[in-house]
Amino acid sequence: MKNILPGALRIFLGAAAFGALMTGSGAALAADSIKIGVIAEAQAIAGASIPQAAQLAADEINAKGGVDGRKIEIISYDNHSSSADSVRAFQRAVNEDKVNAVIASYISEVVLALEPWASRLKTPFVTPGAASNEISKSVHADYEKNKYTFHGYLTSAALALSVCDAAKDLLVEKMHMKTAVIMSEDAAWTKPLDVGYEECLPKIGLKVLDHIRFSPDTTDFTPIFNKIEGAKPDVIITGISHVGVQPTVQWKNQQVPIPMFGIASQATNETFGKDTNQAAEGVLYQGVSGPGVAVTPKSVPFAEGFRKKYGNYPSYAGYTAYDEVYYIADAVKRAGSTDADKLVDALEKTDWEGTIGRVQFYGKDDPFTHSIKYGKGLITGLMLQWQDGKQIAVWPKDVAKVDIKFPSFIKLSN
Amino acid sequence: MRAFQILIDGFAISALYALGATGFTLIFGVSGVLNLSHGAIMVAAAVAAWAAASILHVDTYFGALIGVAVAVVTAFATYFAVVKPIQDSRRIPNEEKEIFVLTGTLLWGIMIQELIAYFFTNNAKTVLPIVEGVVDILGVRTPRNEIFTAVVCCLVIALLWLLVNRTRTGKAVLAASMNPRGVTLLGLELTNIYIVVWAIYGVLAGIAGVLLGMFLGVSSYSVGPLTASAFSIVVLGGLGSVSGSLIAAFVVGYLETITAYLVSPAYRTIPALLLLVVVMYIRPQGLLGRR
Numbered sequence: 001m002k003n004i005l006p007g008a009l010r011i012f013l014g015a016a017a018f019g020a021l022m023t024g025s026g027a028a029l030a031a032d033s034i035k036i037g038v039i040a041e042a043q044a045i046a047g048a049s050i051p052q053a054a055q056l057a058a059d060e061i062n063a064k065g066g067v068d069g070r071k072i073e074i075i076s077y078d079n080h081s082s083s084a085d086s087v088r089a090f091q092r093a094v095n096e097d098k099v100n101a102v103i104a105s106y107i108s109e110v111v112l113a114l115e116p117w118a119s120r121l122k123t124p125f126v127t128p129g130a131a132s133n134e135i136s137k138s139v140h141a142d143y144e145k146n147k148y149t150f151h152g153y154l155t156s157a158a159l160a161l162s163v164c165d166a167a168k169d170l171l172v173e174k175m176h177m178k179t180a181v182i183m184s185e186d187a188a189w190t191k192p193l194d195v196g197y198e199e200c201l202p203k204i205g206l207k208v209l210d211h212i213r214f215s216p217d218t219t220d221f222t223p224i225f226n227k228i229e230g231a232k233p234d235v236i237i238t239g240i241s242h243v244g245v246q247p248t249v250q251w252k253n254q255q256v257p258i259p260m261f262g263i264a265s266q267a268t269n270e271t272f273g274k275d276t277n278q279a280a281e282g283v284l285y286q287g288v289s290g291p292g293v294a295v296t297p298k299s300v301p302f303a304e305g306f307r308k309k310y311g312n313y314p315s316y317a318g319y320t321a322y323d324e325v326y327y328i329a330d331a332v333k334r335a336g337s338t339d340a341d342k343l344v345d346a347l348e349k350t351d352w353e354g355t356i357g358r359v360q361f362y363g364k365d366d367p368f369t370h371s372i373k374y375g376k377g378l379i380t381g382l383m384l385q386w387q388d389g390k391q392i393a394v395w396p397k398d399v400a401k402v403d404i405k406f407p408s409f410i411k412l413s414n
Numbered sequence: 415m416r417a418f419q420i421l422i423d424g425f426a427i428s429a430l431y432a433l434g435a436t437g438f439t440l441i442f443g444v445s446g447v448l449n450l451s452h453g454a455i456m457v458a459a460a461v462a463a464w465a466a467a468s469i470l471h472v473d474t475y476f477g478a479l480i481g482v483a484v485a486v487v488t489a490f491a492t493y494f495a496v497v498k499p500i501q502d503s504r505r506i507p508n509e510e511k512e513i514f515v516l517t518g519t520l521l522w523g524i525m526i527q528e529l530i531a532y533f534f535t536n537n538a539k540t541v542l543p544i545v546e547g548v549v550d551i552l553g554v555r556t557p558r559n560e561i562f563t564a565v566v567c568c569l570v571i572a573l574l575w576l577l578v579n580r581t582r583t584g585k586a587v588l589a590a591s592m593n594p595r596g597v598t599l600l601g602l603e604l605t606n607i608y609i610v611v612w613a614i615y616g617v618l619a620g621i622a623g624v625l626l627g628m629f630l631g632v633s634s635y636s637v638g639p640l641t642a643s644a645f646s647i648v649v650l651g652g653l654g655s656v657s658g659s660l661i662a663a664f665v666v667g668y669l670e671t672i673t674a675y676l677v678s679p680a681y682r683t684i685p686a687l688l689l690l691v692v693v694m695y696i697r698p699q700g701l702l703g704r705r
Binding site for chain 1: 633639
C-alpha cells in the first residue's frame with residue numbers, strides 16, 4: 001500500500017499525522033474528555049432548549065467528577081433548522097471535532113437526513129425531539145447498518161396514543177365530548193401521527209368529522225379555523241410543531257369557541273407565553289414533562305435548575321436532551337470505552353430514570369428498534385394546559401394538581 | 415355565509431397587501447430602485463413593536479409608534495448605506511447600477527433578517543392588537559383588529575393620495591417620477607426628493623409591518639415571502655404604478671382567500687402566482703404599466 005502512494009502525498013500524510021500528534025499531545029488533558037456533539041435549532045422555540053439542557057447536564061456530571069475521571073465536553077452547532085447545515089455539522093463534529101456521540105434536532109426531516117450519516121461515520125446518535133416513526137423503523141429494517149441511531153423521544157405513533165389516552169379521561173369521560181377535527185401541519189412527523197389519531201380517536205369515542213392538513217408556511221389561519229368551526233366539532237386535535245405562535249394567537253383573536261388539545265411543540269417552552277402575548281391561555285398540549293410536575297424525582301430539580309441558569313423553563317426537547325447526556329455518560333461508564341460499537345451495545349441496555357420517566361429502548365426485534373419504550377412505569381407523557389400564564393399538568397391524575405379551565409370565549413357544547 | 419366570510423377576510427388581507435406594496439412601488443416609480451430589503455424592513459418594524467411591548471413593557475400605541483420609527487430609520491439606513499453609495503459611485507457603470515442596487519438591497523435584507531434571528535430568535539412574534547375582541551358582521555364573527563387593520567390601511571393610502579396630489583412636496587415627488595431631469599432644471603434638489611420618498615416609504619412599510627404583526631404575526635422567516643409578495647403584486651399591477659399595485663393587491667388578496675376557503679389552505683398562494691405568469695405572457699408591463 002505504501003508503495004502505491006506518490007511521494008508528495010506520503011509527505012503530506014506524514015505531516016498530517018505529525019500535526020495530529022502535536023495537537024494530540026498538546027491537548028492531552030482534553031483528549032481524555034468524552035465529547036458529545038449537539039446539533040440543534042438554537043434559534044427556534046422548541047430547539048433552543050436542546051444545547052442549553054445538554055450543557056447543564058454536562059456541567060452537573062463534571063462537577064461531580066465526570067465519568068471515571070473523564071469530563072463531558074459539549075460541542076454545539078446551530079443548524080438553522082436546515083437539514084443541509086445539520087449534515088455539515090455532523091461531518092464536522094465527527095471528522096474534525098472527534099465527538100464520541102451526537103445529540104441532534106427536534107425536526108424529523110433533519111434527523112432522517114442525519115441517520116445515514118450516523119451509519120456511514122459509525123457514530124452513536126440520539127435525537128431528543130423528532131417523532132417520525134421512520135427513524136426507528138429504519139433501524140429495524142437494516143439493523144447492522146443503522147444501529148447507531150437512537151430515538152430518544154416518543155414516536156409519532158406513541159404520541160398519538162398518549163394524546164388519545166389523555167383525551168379519553170379528560171374529554172370523553174369528564175366532559176362528554178363526542179366529535180373532533182384533526183388539525184395538523186404537513187410534515188414527516190405528522191403523517192404517522194395522523195394515522196395514529198384516525199385510528200385511536202374513534203376507539204375512545206371521539207368521531208373524527210374532518211381532517212385538515214396545512215402547509216407549515218401558513219400565516220393566515222382564519223380560513224382553517226372557519227372551516228373547522230363549520231364542522232362543529234367539540235374539540236380540535238392538534239399536530240403542530242413548526243407552527244404554533246401564529247395559529248394560537250389567531251385562535252384567540254378570532255375567539256374560536258373550540259378548545260385545542262394535542263401536540264403543540266412550541267407550547268412546551270415557557271417562552272411561548274410571551275411570544276403569543278399570553279394568547280396561549282387554555283391551550284392543552286401533550287408533554288413528556290413540565291414545570292413543577294414530578295414525573296420522577298429528577299424532573300422538578302432539572303426544570304428549576306434550567307430556569308435559574310437560562311431564565312425560562314425548557315421545551316420538551318430540553319428534558320430529553322438533558323436525560324440523553326446522562327444516559328450516554330452512563331453507557332460510556334458501563335461500556336468502559338467510547339468505542340462506537342461498544343457504546344451502541346451499552347446504550348441498548350439503558351435503564352435510566354430520567355426527567356421524563358424510565359428510559360429503555362425497544363430491541364432489535366421490535367418494529368420501533370431503538371425508540372424509547374412507551375407505557376406505564378416507563379414513559380406515558382402528560383397533558384398540560386396554559387393557565388394564568390403558567391404551564392400546569394392536568395393529566396394523568398397522579399401528577400395533575402388542577403382541573404382544566406378555558407378562557408371565556410370557549411363554548412363547550414356539553 | 416361563506417361568501418361574506420370570504421368578502422370580509424379577503425378585504426382585510428388585501429388592504430394590508432396594498433399598503434405593503436404601495437411604498438415598494440412608490441420608491442420604484444420615483445427613483446427606479448427595486449428595494450429587495452422591503453420584507454426585512456416590515457419585519458423589523460413588527461419585531462420592534464413586539465419587543466417594545468413585551469420586553470420594555472410600553473403600551474400598545476407607543477409600541478406601534480416605535481415599530482414605525484424603526485422602519486423609518488431602517489429605510490434611511492437602506493438609502494444612505496446601500497442605495498445612495500451605489501447611485502453615486504463612479505466606478506460602477508450606469509447601466510449596471512440597477513443590478514447593483516438589486517443585489518445590494520437583497521443582501522442588506524438578509525443581513526437584517528439574520529440580525530433579527532440572532533437577537534430575537536426565528537420564532538414567530540405577534541404584536542398585541544390595539545383593539546381586541548370580536549364583532550358580528552352579517553353573521554361572521556370578525557375580530558375588531560381585522561376591521562382596524564382594513565380601516566388604517568385605507569386611511570393611510572388615502573392620506574398618501576392627498577399628499578402626492580394636493581401638496582407641494584407631493585407634486586415635486588410626482589414630477590420627479592415623471593421627469594427627474596426636468597425637476598432638477600426647476601431648481602429642486604433631487605436628493606431631497608429622494609429623502610422625502612424614503613421617509614414616506616419607511617412610514618408605509620412600518621405601518622404595514624406593525625399591522626401584519628398584529629393581524630397574522632411575523633418571524634424572521636417572513637422576510638423572503640413578504641418581499642416576494644410585494645414584488646409580485648407590484649409586477650402584476652405594473653411597475654411604478656401605484657393604482658396598479660392597489661388593484662393587484664386586491665386581486666391577489668381575494669384570489670388567495672378564495673383558494674384557502676374553497677380549495678385548500680395548503681394551496682393558498684398558487685393561483686396568484688399562476689396569474690402572475692399568465693399576465694407576464696399576455697401583458698408584460700402589468701395591469702396598469704406605462705411601457
